[in-house]
Amino acid sequence: MSKGVEVIDIGQKFGLFSEYWHPRIAGELNDSYVKLVKFKGEFVWHMHENEDELFWVVKGTLLIKLRGGDVTVRPGQFVIIPKGMEHMPVAAEEVHAILLEPKTTVNTGNVENERTVEAEWI
């Protein structure tokens, strides 16, 4: 393998942590991070003022509540929530998702509360 080029196995990385709503960083490219996250239950309504955010589901069914109507994302599907759009992820059962977003993105966006966490490398 070349120095600095690592093949990342998503399933293996998901096996390394169990906390919900605590994104882990699995890669960086340009100004963005690739993050892995496990969801279960309801998050909080929030938005990212300056960052579009991609949600890619690899396990489970993710409901994303939106003010104008909800979307449901299943394994093999993704959705992009544009900057400025309020949203709230909801996972009735455990969901594994990949997030792609600028490095500046905070998980709770414009809201700071007990759900606000910093992503760490995994």
Next chain:
Amino acid sequence: MSKGVEVIDIGQKFGLFSEYWHPRIAGELNDSYVKLVKFKGEFVWHMHENEDELFWVVKGTLLIKLRGGDVTVRPGQFVIIPKGMEHMPVAAEEVHAILLEPKTTVNTGNVENERTVEAEWI
């Protein structure tokens, strides 16, 4: 569904085209595109001077030749090729991959030849 928020089904999108080495755009976020591409055979050695590029394999086995040693990427795995690093994708059998890269990225990077194509929305 909210206006402008579309759930993208990767398998459905891959069913809409058959050409190899001709990326299709399935989403945009921030300054980047999410592209779908089918590989078969060898591409050309090239590099992207200013853009890191992510390859995510969803079907088949992708060999990426690198000057310092090759990497093999299988379904459920991804690799990020940093800007400035020469690489050549090779697919012994058909590969379906997701690319994530800045909108400015040209498929053949610093090389312009008959393999150079523009990505279109799908």
